Each structure stands twice: as structure tokens, then as C-alpha cells.
Amino acid sequence: MRYTLRQLEVFLTIAHHQNLTRAASELAMSQSAASSSLKDLENQFDIQLFDRIGKRLKLNDQGRQLRPKAEALLQQAKEFEQSLMQHADAGPLNVGATLTIGNYLAVELMARYMKDHPSAPVHLEVANTAQIAEQVLNFQLDVGLIEGEVNHPDLEVISWREDEQAIFCHPQHPLAQKQARGEAITDNDLLQADWILREPGSGTRQTFDRAMHGLLPDLSVTLELQHTEAIKRAVETGLGIGCLSMISLDAAIQRGSLVHIQVPQRDFSRVLYLIVHRQKYRSAGLNSWLELCLQHP
Structure with missing residues (x-):
């Protein structure tokens, strides 16, 4: 064999950091050793994997392929080594989750997975x-559990479970008082309120923006x-009213510290997704995690 696993490890770590010094530090190698390893790999196959831009190494088309x-x-x-050392079918797993999923769903899934493995x-x-x-695309994570919609040719997006976001406020807020009187909450009421929202780029904000079409600028x-x-x-x-997943609001609404404001004219339904890089090797652990998620939505 004309290459070593260490050479591949050096190549991938440099691809991640786009910097030889940081890659060498992560791999506990000297900078010269890491550089030599990369050069040896390129020279053995007469290829160039990176474009050299000053001190930065950027993957070229060959490297990306x-x-x-x-x-x-x-x-x-790594999976083979894990099996040899521990006789295990599944190795370590790197999971990414968006905030609501991470705080309210992922820990239970992790407990189930670690009980089985x-x-x-x-x-x-x-x-x-x-x-x-972005981390799934860069192979930093094995799988992502997300609230927003993504569209990238290198990502396999798997529908996981349905979810519902809700507008909510303090029990003494004027909207809560109006709803208690049996009066409908109108779009004009929503325009008059002060909002506290998730940041752009989050799945929760994406769903909110879609549901509030026509009102957003105002x-x-x-x-x-x-x-x-x-x-x-x-x-x-x-301080204002918000909009979050019912997964995160149920307990507060049940104890009465928050009130769910009904706005049937606006659709806050959404789907939660699993994402995996299409070219990611499906290890036993990854397959087991995906199966677990789909069995326990």
C-alpha cells in the first residue's frame, strides 16, 4: 500500500483547519513532520491536494473530491480498531443538535443509545x-438533528418528527388578557407587540419568519x-412575547407561568430532520443511532 492511515489523518486535519500549524498541534506532531507527511502523500501519487495561499492551505478540486x-x-x-480493542459493534459517535432538540430530546436519545452500546x-x-x-458537511459531526430546513446536494435530509411552535406571553400581558376574554388575536395585535426571538440562522427563527409572512417588515x-x-x-x-417550540414550552404553560396565545390564522407547524453527509461512511454506530431516532420520534 502506497499510503498510510496517518497520512490520511494529516490530510483530513489540514483540510479541516486549512492551516498546517493548527493541524500539527491537534495531531501532536511537529509542523515539519505534518508537512512532510502531506508532501509524501502528494508525491507518491503525483497530485496536489491544496492550493497554497500564503500560510493558508485551501482544498483544491482534487482534494475536495x-x-x-x-x-x-x-x-x-477507527471502527475496526474499536472492535479489536473492545469487541464492540459501535464506536464513538459525534452528534450535533439544534438548541431545542439538544436541550429537550437529545439527552434521552443518548441515554437509550448508550444503554444499547x-x-x-x-x-x-x-x-x-x-x-x-456546516459541521456535518465538514465531517466534524457524524449526524445532525435539526429544526430548520437545509438544502445542499451533499446532505441527505431525513424527515424525523413533526413539531409545533407557539406564540407565548406572560399571564398579565394584554394579549393573554384579551384571549381570556374570548377575543380573537389578530395580525394587528401581533404587529403591536414587542417580540423576543431566536437569532437568524436558527431553525426556530426560520419557522417563525415563514409563518409571519407579510408582517415581518413591520x-x-x-x-x-x-x-x-x-x-x-x-x-x-x-419584556415582550416570544415564539418557541411547544417541546420547550409545555412545562411552563402547564404551571401557568406562560400562556399559549392562539393564532389560527398563522401556521407554525414544522418538521424536525436528521442530516447526514451523503458520502459519510455509515458505521454500525451511525446506523444504530439513525434507527433509534426513527423508532422513537
Whole structure:
């Protein structure tokens, strides 16, 4: 064999960082050793995998074509090593989840998975939809659980479960009082309110923007926050009204600290998705995780 797994590891780490120094540091190698490893790989096959732009190494077309195959091969090697060392069918799994899923759904799934595969640790990364999709595309994550819609030719998007977002407010808010009197909440009421929303790029914000078509330019957005709990706390203190998944609101609505505002003229339904890189090697662990998610929506 004219290449080594270490050479592939160096190639992929440099592709991730686009910087030789950071790649060498992650791999606990000297910069010269990492550079030599890459040069040896390129020279053995008379190819160039990166364009050199100053100190930055940027994947060229050849490198981009070979990267998914190298990722799959290295993943297979790691899985084989895991089986040899621990006699396990599943190895470590890197899962990405958007905020609502990460806080309210992913931990239970992780517990189920680790019960079935006690020697297979799961690492959970929580970020917004755009960030999770980017990490799956860069092979930093094995699978993503997202709230927003993504459209990329390299991503397989699997419908997972239905969800519903809801507008909510403090029990003493004028909208809650109006609803309690049996009066319908109109679009004009929504325009008069101060809003506390998730940040652009999140799946929750994407669903909100779609549902509020025609009103968006005139809405009064007081705050944009990255954390679901921060939005709930801000609404509970009377700073405005919000819109989040019912998954995150059920408990607060049940205890009466928040009120679900009914707006049947606006559609806040959505689908949650699983995303995997189309060229990602489907390890036993990854297949097991996907099956678990689809069996326990």
C-alpha cells in the first residue's frame, strides 16, 4: 500500500483547519513532520491536494473530491480498531443538535443509545441549524438533528418528527388578557407587540419568519437571543412575547407561568430532520443511532 492511515489523518486535519500549524498541534506532531507527511502523500501519487495561499492551505478540486473517500476510509479503520480493542459493534459517535432538540430530546436519545452500546461514548454538540449543517458537511459531526430546513446536494435530509411552535406571553400581558376574554388575536395585535426571538440562522427563527409572512417588515423585535431558556425568562419578566417550540414550552404553560396565545390564522407547524453527509461512511454506530431516532420520534 502506497499510503498510510496517518497520512490520511494529516490530510483530513489540514483540510479541516486549512492551516498546517493548527493541524500539527491537534495531531501532536511537529509542523515539519505534518508537512512532510502531506508532501509524501502528494508525491507518491503525483497530485496536489491544496492550493497554497500564503500560510493558508485551501482544498483544491482534487482534494475536495478525495476528502469524503478519505473520511470514510479512516472512519472504517477507527471502527475496526474499536472492535479489536473492545469487541464492540459501535464506536464513538459525534452528534450535533439544534438548541431545542439538544436541550429537550437529545439527552434521552443518548441515554437509550448508550444503554444499547455501553462502550460507545456519544459527544453532543449544540448549535443552530446553519452551524450544525456546516459541521456535518465538514465531517466534524457524524449526524445532525435539526429544526430548520437545509438544502445542499451533499446532505441527505431525513424527515424525523413533526413539531409545533407557539406564540407565548406572560399571564398579565394584554394579549393573554384579551384571549381570556374570548377575543380573537389578530395580525394587528401581533404587529403591536414587542417580540423576543431566536437569532437568524436558527431553525426556530426560520419557522417563525415563514409563518409571519407579510408582517415581518413591520414587527417590533426587541431582542434576539441564542438560548431558549433566556427567551422564556425574558418573556416571563414581561419584556415582550416570544415564539418557541411547544417541546420547550409545555412545562411552563402547564404551571401557568406562560400562556399559549392562539393564532389560527398563522401556521407554525414544522418538521424536525436528521442530516447526514451523503458520502459519510455509515458505521454500525451511525446506523444504530439513525434507527433509534426513527423508532422513537
